[in-house]
Amino acid sequence: xSRPSLVPVAPTSWAFASSAGSSVVLYDNQTKIxxxxxxxxxxxxxxxxxxxxxxxxxxxxxxxxxxxxxxxxYLRMSSNGTPVTNTIYTQTAxxxxxxxxxxxxxxxxxxxxxxxxxxYNTSFIEFMVCSPFKAENTLVHGIxxxxxxGQVSCGLYAGTLNNTTSYxxxxxxxxxxxxxxYGRLQVFGFNK
Amino acid sequence: MSTSHVFSRPxxxxxxxxxxxxxxxxxxxxxCTFVQLNDAFSQQYGQQFDSSYIMGEVNFSANNSLGVxxxxxxxxxxxxxxRYGGPDGASTDYAVSQNNMRICSGGxxxxxxxxxxxxxxxxxxxxxxxxxxxxxxxxxQTMFCSSANFFLLDGLRFIAVxxxxxxxxLQVYPFFS
Numbered sequence: 001x002s003r004p005s006l007v008p009v010a011p012t013s014w015a016f017a018s019s020a021g022s023s024v025v026l027y028d029n030q031t032k033i034x035x036x037x038x039x040x041x042x043x044x045x046x047x048x049x050x051x052x053x054x055x056x057x058x059x060x061x062x063x064x065x066x067x068x069x070x071x072x073x074y075l076r077m078s079s080n081g082t083p084v085t086n087t088i089y090t091q092t093a094x095x096x097x098x099x100x101x102x103x104x105x106x107x108x109x110x111x112x113x114x115x116x117x118x119x120y121n122t123s124f125i126e127f128m129v130c131s132p133f134k135a136e137n138t139l140v141h142g143i144x145x146x147x148x149x150g151q152v153s154c155g156l157y158a159g160t161l162n163n164t165t166s167y168x169x170x171x172x173x174x175x176x177x178x179x180x181x182y183g184r185l186q187v188f189g190f191n192k
Numbered sequence: 193m194s195t196s197h198v199f200s201r202p203x204x205x206x207x208x209x210x211x212x213x214x215x216x217x218x219x220x221x222x223x224c225t226f227v228q229l230n231d232a233f234s235q236q237y238g239q240q241f242d243s244s245y246i247m248g249e250v251n252f253s254a255n256n257s258l259g260v261x262x263x264x265x266x267x268x269x270x271x272x273x274x275r276y277g278g279p280d281g282a283s284t285d286y287a288v289s290q291n292n293m294r295i296c297s298g299g300x301x302x303x304x305x306x307x308x309x310x311x312x313x314x315x316x317x318x319x320x321x322x323x324x325x326x327x328x329x330x331x332x333q334t335m336f337c338s339s340a341n342f343f344l345l346d347g348l349r350f351i352a353v354x355x356x357x358x359x360x361x362l363q364v365y366p367f368f369s
Contacts, residue, residue, distance in 0.1 A: 006367070058243065058367075060310050124310050124321055124339065143308070145321050145339020152275045154339040156323070186243075186367075 006056060006188040011169065012046025013081075040180055041173035044187065045081045048133040048168045052189030055132070057142075059125040059172070061183030063117045072175040073125065074111035075159075077138060077167040085110050088161065095155025097148055111173070112159030115144035123147075127157065135166040200244065200364040202347065203231035209357065220361040228349040230266050232364050233309070246307040246348070248362025255299040256354045259292030260307070260320075263347030276340035292351055293340040296324030309345075 048055065063071075076083035092106040093113055115125045127142020138161045145154035161167075172181065201217035209224025221227035233244060250258050261268045276293040296305045305324035321339045352358045 058308075058310065124308070126308050126321060143321050143323055143339075147275075152339055154276075154321070188367075 005191055007052070007191055009047055009052070009055070009187045009189045011044045011187065041171055042181070042185075043078060043081055043083070043169060043171045044185070045078065045169040047170075047187050048129070050133060053131055053134060053192060054190045055129045056188040056190065057125075057127055057129065057185070058188075059183060059185045061117075061123055061125065061181050061185070063123070063179060063181050071117060071179050072113050073115040073117055073144075073181070074173050074175060075114045075127075075140060076111050076171045076173065077132060077161055077165075078169045078171050079165065079167055081169065083171040083173075084161065084165075084167075088163070089159050090162070091157070091159035093155055093157045095153065095157075097153045098151030112140045112161075113157050114140070114142060114172075115146075115157070116148075116153055116155060117146065123153075129170070132167045132170075135164045137162045138167060200232065200366045202229040202364065205229055216363075218361065218363050220359075222359045223357045224352075224360070225357055226349055226351045227360055227362075228263060228266075228268060228347065229364070230263060230347045232347050233345065233366075243308075243310050243367040245365040245367075246309065246362055247305075247365065248307075248360060249302050249304045250296070250298060250350075250358050250360040251302050252298055252300060252352065252358045253356040255297075256352050256356050256358065257294050257297045258303070258305070258324075258358070258360075259290075259294045259351045259353045261292050261349045261351065262345045263349050264345065266347070268349040274340055276338045292353065293320060293322075294338055294353065295322040298324075 061073075076085065078084065087108060087110045089110060089112050090108050091112050092104070094102060094104045095116055096102045097116065114127050115123055117123050123144060123146030125142065125144040127140055127144075130139040132138045139158070140160070141156075141158035143154070143156055145152065174181070199217040201213065201215070202219070205211055205213050205219050205221075205227060207221040207224045207227040209221050209227075211219070211221040211224065211227055213219045219227065219229065261270060261274075263269070270291050272289055272291045274290050274293045276290065295307060296303050303324055305322060308321040310320075350360060350362070
């Protein structure tokens with residue numbers, strides 16, 4: 001068989017916002033499933049290494065919670081499990097919610113938006129992380145979509161973290177703390 | 193070791209134009225209004241896969257849109273049960289409850305598209321994401337994305353949504369987990 005262009009990568013560890021969310025299942029020896037939980041955020045640690053420069057992350061995730069509105073799913077880069085929470089990310093997005101007209105935003109914030117979600121539905125998020133471990137500017141860009149209040153949402157998202165820090169993982173968290181997430185998350189490295 | 197991104201070859205393809213499929217699974221259809229992939233998401237090399245990319249390009253005889261319908265056992269579902277949405281590069285381009293999921297727009301220049309499919313086999317709730325880009329500035333659409341839910345999916349039919357024909361080529365790339 002030919003050499004694969006994308007290689008599944010297993011993180012060295014996972015961490016969750018609550019103990020109830022600590023049930024991670026190893027699936028097919030490579031794929032991770034985050035079992036239903038009440039976790040608000042999840043850290044994926046030790047997944048970026050010198051083996052690969054660029055990564056593809058696919059997350060089929062379900063959401064729920066007691067919050068209102070339409071929360072965003074945020075990504076923060078992390079080192080040794082500690083996420084960067086300073087307002088030093090720049091991001092831009094282009095998205096649609098149901099039958100509303102497309103909208104866009106561009107700003108400097110403490111995260112990179114990777115999806116807009118709706119409660120009790122499964123969304124599909126796919127994004128690339130370029131050069132997270134190489135101690136150079138990190139670029140994140142991707143697409144997300146899924147059911148949204150009986151209709152569908154979809155968006156294109158991109159962001160950067162411009163510094164020379166090496167990051168070995170990331171955190172996925174919510175814009176609203178009362179929401180939780182679970183699902184299947186896969187990380188692939190692009191073969192060099 | 194698990195592998196990803198080798199090609200997959202559908203069991204069969206059909207079209208109302210001239211259509212061919214290579215040994216490596218490259219599908220090409222010309223002067224057609226549809227091309228259909230049958231049993232495209234079952235297994236390859238003896239392995240099942242539940243996620244895949246479809247990468248392709250399309251060129252229409254006139255301004256048109258490309259849509260996709262789910263196929264089960266060789267039958268394309270044309271019911272108005274598709275819900276999709278997404279921003280277009282130039283206009284308020286969104287829709288719900290159509291008889292296909294629109295995945296890109298284009299004209300007489302080539303439009304490239306990437307369709308991401310998740311959970312085809314293992315779970316009931318399959319989802320599709322699509323990104324596309326074209327260079328047809330006269331049509332004023334340079335970027336498009338959409339998402340939709342599909343059910344009972346083992347193949348896909350790509351259709352020209354409006355009148356006219358298309359030339360389309362595409363290939364399925366599975367993700368083995």
